[in-house]
Structure formats: structure tokens, C-alpha cells
Amino acid sequence: MNDRDDVDLSRVWVNVAAEVWRRQPGRLERATARLLRSPGLARALLTTPSLLLPWLIASAVVLAVGALTQVSAGQPLVWLLAPAVATVGIAYCYGPGLDPAWELSCTMPVSDRLVLLTRAVAVFAVNAALGLIASAATLGTHASTGTAQLTFGWLLPMTAACALALAVAVGVRSPFVGAGAGVGAWVVLVLGYGADHGPTAAGNRLSAAALAPVVADANLYLPCLVVAACCAVIALFAVRRPQRGLL
Amino acid sequence: MNIELTDVTRTFGRNRAVDGVTLEVGPGVFGLLGPNGAGKTSLLRMLATVLPPSSGTVRLLGRDPAGAAAKTEIRRRLGYLPQNLGYYPSFTVAEFVEYFALLKEMPSGQVPKAVAAAIERVDLGSKARSRLRTLSGGMLRRVGIAQAIVNDPELLLFDEPTAGLDPEQRVGFRALMRDLGQQATVVVSTHLVEDVGAACSEVALMADGRVVFRGAPEELTAQGAGHEVGDSPLERGYSAVLAASRKRVAA
Amino acid sequence: MDDDELIACLAGGDDTALRELFSRHAPWLAARLRKALPSDDVEDVLQETFLAVWRSAKSYRPQGAAGAWLWVIARNQAALLLRRRGPAALALLDEGPLADDPAEVAAARADLAVAAAAALGPPGCPDREVWRLLYEEDRPVAEVAELMGVPEGTVKSRAHRARRLLRAALGGAP
Numbered sequence: 001m002n003d004r005d006d007v008d009l010s011r012v013w014v015n016v017a018a019e020v021w022r023r024q025p026g027r028l029e030r031a032t033a034r035l036l037r038s039p040g041l042a043r044a045l046l047t048t049p050s051l052l053l054p055w056l057i058a059s060a061v062v063l064a065v066g067a068l069t070q071v072s073a074g075q076p077l078v079w080l081l082a083p084a085v086a087t088v089g090i091a092y093c094y095g096p097g098l099d100p101a102w103e104l105s106c107t108m109p110v111s112d113r114l115v116l117l118t119r120a121v122a123v124f125a126v127n128a129a130l131g132l133i134a135s136a137a138t139l140g141t142h143a144s145t146g147t148a149q150l151t152f153g154w155l156l157p158m159t160a161a162c163a164l165a166l167a168v169a170v171g172v173r174s175p176f177v178g179a180g181a182g183v184g185a186w187v188v189l190v191l192g193y194g195a196d197h198g199p200t201a202a203g204n205r206l207s208a209a210a211l212a213p214v215v216a217d218a219n220l221y222l223p224c225l226v227v228a229a230c231c232a233v234i235a236l237f238a239v240r241r242p243q244r245g246l247l
Numbered sequence: 248m249n250i251e252l253t254d255v256t257r258t259f260g261r262n263r264a265v266d267g268v269t270l271e272v273g274p275g276v277f278g279l280l281g282p283n284g285a286g287k288t289s290l291l292r293m294l295a296t297v298l299p300p301s302s303g304t305v306r307l308l309g310r311d312p313a314g315a316a317a318k319t320e321i322r323r324r325l326g327y328l329p330q331n332l333g334y335y336p337s338f339t340v341a342e343f344v345e346y347f348a349l350l351k352e353m354p355s356g357q358v359p360k361a362v363a364a365a366i367e368r369v370d371l372g373s374k375a376r377s378r379l380r381t382l383s384g385g386m387l388r389r390v391g392i393a394q395a396i397v398n399d400p401e402l403l404l405f406d407e408p409t410a411g412l413d414p415e416q417r418v419g420f421r422a423l424m425r426d427l428g429q430q431a432t433v434v435v436s437t438h439l440v441e442d443v444g445a446a447c448s449e450v451a452l453m454a455d456g457r458v459v460f461r462g463a464p465e466e467l468t469a470q471g472a473g474h475e476v477g478d479s480p481l482e483r484g485y486s487a488v489l490a491a492s493r494k495r496v497a498a
Numbered sequence: 499m500d501d502d503e504l505i506a507c508l509a510g511g512d513d514t515a516l517r518e519l520f521s522r523h524a525p526w527l528a529a530r531l532r533k534a535l536p537s538d539d540v541e542d543v544l545q546e547t548f549l550a551v552w553r554s555a556k557s558y559r560p561q562g563a564a565g566a567w568l569w570v571i572a573r574n575q576a577a578l579l580l581r582r583r584g585p586a587a588l589a590l591l592d593e594g595p596l597a598d599d600p601a602e603v604a605a606a607r608a609d610l611a612v613a614a615a616a617a618l619g620p621p622g623c624p625d626r627e628v629w630r631l632l633y634e635e636d637r638p639v640a641e642v643a644e645l646m647g648v649p650e651g652t653v654k655s656r657a658h659r660a661r662r663l664l665r666a667a668l669g670g671a672p
Binding site for chain 1: 295296297319320322323325327329331332333334335337341342345346347349350351352355359360362363364366367372375376394
């Protein structure tokens with residue numbers, strides 16, 4: 001035994017610390033990492049809830065209130081609210097809105113474009129699920145509000161509004177403006193439709209029940225899809241544009 | 248040569264942030280000095296592959312970051328500490344460093360040891376499982392340094408790294424820079440002249456987007472002979488070169 | 499904070515206590531182990547020792563003898579390391595500097611026996627019997643197989659399981 005090789009205690013400690021400080025990813029994270037073929041992307045995606053917790057709670061609350069109102073008062077609200085909350089969530093997926101360490105994230109091998117895409121898809125899916133649950137809960141409770149089109153028809157305009165919000169957020173580099181654009185476009189569409197097609201038998205022009213047929217109009221499906229597709233493409237390309245000097 | 252810039256320019260609208268910079272940097276600690284607005288941050292962002300150049304060629308670690316595959320490969324071997332590093336308040340130090348280790352596509356098996364080594368290297372071992380919201384500004388800066396070095400990068404870019412560190416921590420940081428500079432190219436962008444003098448083997452001085460001086464710190468000091476502005480020889484050299492460059496621009 | 503308090507904090511999940519314990523005790527443990535093992539092995543043993551401390555801190559009874567407790571764990575980890583190398587290397591345990599006085603050897607053996615009892619079950623159960631015959635009485639595999647009335651393969655697999663259980667009980671990796 002030669003005394004030349006000394007015991008490196010700092011190396012020993014690093015090895016001990018590696019085990020003690022190690023984080024064990026949960027089953028969901030491991031599965032997501034396998035699905036996305038990237039542990040980094042999976043972690044980026046699953047940290048989104050903690051970053052978006054306020055939005056998540058707000059969405060659930062808003063939709064729950066909407067569903068309850070729909071069941072008790074007969075005013076269909078879910079179709080109106082779901083796209084609105086979704087657009088806000090999606091707009092805030094864009095870098096600076098969500099990610100305080102965004103500038104650093106732009107230098108990572110895991111592409112920030114990919115992170116944005118997976119986050120946006122996840123947020124959309126969660127909101128769609130929440131909306132569908134809220135809708136399904138009100139199915140059949142009132143004849144006028146329980147139609148299939150009212151229950152699911154808002155998904156398509158929601159896609160369009162979300163894509164628009166994302167495109168604007170990325171283009172203008174402001175999640176706030178993006179959210180405003182998405183919600184604004186949705187409000188304009190709803191009110192414009194109501195103005196165009198006159199008051200229905202349900203009475204007051206501005207009631208939710210009166211405006212609801214906007215999601216049932218098949219003529220709007222194709223334009224919604226086109227808007228959604230264009231905006232998605234714009235968003236994905238605009239994300240690549242370089243930033244100005246100071247963020 | 249880890250960095251090769253040839254006549255690189257970067258414009259934002261009508262503003263030329265970086266104006267015709269040609270630079271070759273090998274291993275060692277390279278200081279980037281200059282007043283605010285000189286273009287240091289934009290240059291650093293180009294080196295970090297965040298910004299493409301408006302004109303000129305950039306080669307990092309022997310490759311051109313314009314291609315997607317090359318860019319990803321460069322980023323795996325890169326460490327970057329921006330001037331304003333945000334953090335996730337609910338994350339612990341270990342979680343934060345691990346997050347970026349994963350985003351840097353480090354092999355999963357190597358991650359725990361690399362994270363532990365990085366945390367110990369910046370002397371945050373006693374805070375590894377503390378939440379970031381409980382840490383002071385200087386400690387957060389060190390967390391930022393830890394995430395930059397976790398993947399043992401060949402190219403390290405630090406933008407104002409000593410902001411918020413007390414003098415003792417700055418000394419420790421400079422020692423770390425010298426250590427890192429043994430294997431990697433470390434570019435330190437700062438407006439604090441003494442950071443440069445103590446740690447850097449080479450210095451470049453930027454003003455108005457151009458490199459107005461390139462050489463060893465001693466050479467910069469020599470430029471200051473007879474100049475009055477400045478509290479230390481290096482500072483005098485710094486202001487002498489800046490003054491000369493402004494005279495040239497005005498002329 | 500004295501050692502007992504540190505270990506109590508450790509048991510509660512405080513990793514800074516482990517760090518402090520390491521800085522206090524790793525140097526002398528390393529020096530002692532170094533008398534019998536090359537430095538690479540010392541590093542491995544120290545690493546496993548402190549990981550074992552982290553995992554089994556709850557079982558420590560505060561008696562002011564933290565150093566002795568740590569040394570017992572370190573020796574056991576050294577034993578596990580040497581056992582993997584073969585029976586010849588194991589001789590280091592009983593004759594080399596790792597066993598400095600007979601009382602300590604006996605104490606270590608007693609610790610091992612207690613741990614064996616806890617991990618392997620009551621006397622007479624197959625795992626315990628295999629352990630007793632094979633390791634405590636040092637009989638060859640063939641003789642143990644004959645005594646227990648089972649094939650040699652069964653003896654070997656029971657021994658393997660007993661070692662695994664014991665290793666887990668001593669705080670090593672399962």
C-alpha cells in the first residue's frame with residue numbers, strides 16, 4: 001500500500017451527497033420522459049403546473065361556477081367561459097409570462113420552441129378536459145342547453161382563440177397582449193354573431209342562451225380551423241425570431 | 248480555438264449593438280470590459296447561441312451555430328449565466344441545478360453526481376435542499392454559477408457574475424474562474440475592472456460595439472501611464488483607452 | 499451540537515447534519531481504514547458507510563458512543579467489500595489492522611450476530627441455519643448441504659439471500 005494516493009474526502013462526500021440530494025422522478029414523469037424521449041422536456045412540462053397554479057385553480061373555479069349556474073339557472077355558460085380561460089392559459093405559456101429563467105432556457109439544447117409547444121398542448125388539453133367535465137355535468141339538465149353542439153361545439157372556437165392568443169403573444173412578445181387578443185377575439189365573435197343573427201326566442205339578445213348558437217353554427221367550423229392552423233404556424237415561426245437588446 | 252468571430256455585426260433596427268468584431272479565443276479566462284451599452288451583452292448572447300449575427304461568421308467549438316444540429320451540440324457543451332437570471336422560488340438549489348442539467352441533455356445517470364459536484368464547488372453544500380426563496384442575492388448568484396458549470400462545459404459565458412457578491416465571495420469566484428479556465432474557455436463580461444485584473448489572462452475592451460483593445464491586463468495597465476482618471480493602474484488604463492476611442496469616433 | 503444530537507437531526511432528514519458528521523468523522527475513519535485497504539477501497543467504504551448512516555440513523559441509540567457506532571458500520575461495509583473479493587481477502591478482517599483488539603472483534607461479531615438474528619429470523623429457520631453453519635461455523639458448502647438435507651444449489655441460494663438480508667439490515671444497499 002503506497003501512501004502516495006491519498007483518500008480524496010471531497011470526492012467521497014460528493015458521491016454521498018449525490019445519493020442524498022437526488023430527486024426521484026415520479027411515475028408520471030418517468031412515463032412522460034419515455035413518451036417524449038427527453039427527461040428534460042418531461043420535467044419542463046411537469047413543472048408547468050407549479051408555474052401555472054393560479055391559472056389552473058382559476059380555470060377550475062370559473063368552470064365549476066359556470067356549470068353550477070348552468071344547472072341551477074338554465075343559463076348556458078360553460079361554452080362561453082371555457083375558451084376564455086383557455087386563451088389566457090395558453091398565452092401565458094409563452095416564455096416570459098411563465099418562465100422567470102426564460103433567457104437561460106433559450107440557450108438549452110432542449111429547444112424552447114418544443115417546450116412551448118408541449119406546454120401549450122398540455123394547457124389546452126387540461127382546459128378542454130375541464131370544460132368537457134363541466135359540460136358533461138350539465139348534460140340533459142335543461143332541454144335548451146343540453147344539446148351536443150353546445151356541450152362540445154365550443155372546442156373548435158377555443159382552438160382558434162388559443163392559437164390566436166399564442167401567435168399574438170409570441171409576435172408581440174407579451175403574454176398579456178396575447179391573452180387580451182385571444183379573449184377579445186372571442187368576445188367580438190360572440191357578440192358579432194349575436195348582432196348578425198338577431199335575438200332568439202329565448203328573449204334578451206345579450207343572454208348567454210341567446211348567443212350560444214354561435215358554437216352550433218357549422219359555417220364557423222372551417223374558418224375556425226383555418227385561423228387555428230395559421231396562428232399555430234405563425235406562433236411556431238415567430239418564436240424563432242431573435243429578441244431585442246434587453247428583455 | 249473555442250471561439251472564432253469574423254467581422255461579426257448585430258443590429259437592432261437602426262442600432263448597431265455589435266459592430267464588426269473579430270475575435271479568436273482559446274482556453275483560459277477572457278475578460279470582456281466596457282461601459283454599459285458597449286455591446287457586451289449582445290456579444291455574449293451571440294456566443295450563447297441565443298442571437299444570430301446580422302452579418303459575419305461565428306464559429307463556436309469549431310462549429311457554426313447556424314445549423315440546428317450544430318447548435319444543439321454546442322449548447323450541450325455550453326454554460327451561460329445571464330445578467331438577470333430568474334429563479335423558481337419553490338425549487339430547492341438541488342432541484343434547480345438538476346432541472347438545467349436535464350435541459351442540457353446530460354445523461355440521466357451522470358446527473359446526480361454532477362449536480363452534487365457543482366453545488367459543492369460553489370460552496371452551497373449546506374443549502375442544497377433549501378428553497379431558492381430563502382436564499383440571499385449572493386447565494387442565488389452562486390446557484391446560477393452552479394447551473395452554468397454542471398455539465399462541465401468547454402465554453403463558459405458569465406454576464407456580470409459578481410453582481411451581488413461581497414468582496415470575500417468575489418475572491419472565491421475569481422479563484423473558481425482561474426480553475427475553470429484550465430480546461431475551458433471562460434468569457435467574463437463585467438464592468439468591474441478589478442474582477443478582470445485578478446482572474447483574466449486576456450482582456451478585450453468594448454466601446455460602442457467595437458473592440459478597442461485586446462491584450463493582457465498588464466498591457467491595458469501600460470496604456471494608462473500618465474492618465475489621471477482612475478483609482479488603480481488598471482482603471483487608468485481602462486479609462487485611457489476609452490477616452491482615446493471616443494476621440495477617434497468624434498474625429 | 500454533539501454527535502448524538504447530529505445523528506438525531508440526521509434521522510429526521512436533515513442533510514446538513516450528515517455533512518457536519520462527515521466533516522467530523524470521515525478523516526479519522528479514513529485513516530483507520532487506510533491501514534488495511536488501498537485508498538480507492540477506502541473511498542468506496544467511506545461512501546457506503548455514510549450512506550448507511552443516512553439510511554439507518556433511526557436505529558441509533560444515543561449513548562455518546564457515536565464514534566464506535568460509526569466504526570462498526572465502517573467495518574461492516576469493509577467486510578462486505580472484502581467478502582465480494584473472496585474468502586482470502588476476508589482474513590484482513592480478523593488479522594489485519596481492521597481488528598485492533600479482541601474485545602472489539604468480539605463486540606463486532608456480537609453486533610453481527612444480533613443483526614443476523616434480526617434480519618434472518620429465529621434460530622432454526624432455514625436462512626438462519628445456513629448463515630450459522632456456513633459463516634459462523636465455517637463449514638464447507640458440501641457439508642452444510644448434507645447436514646441440512648438439501649442440494650448444494652439450495653444452500654448457495656439461501657446463503658445468497660441471507661447475505662442480501664443481512665446487508666440490508668446493516669444499512670447497505672439492498
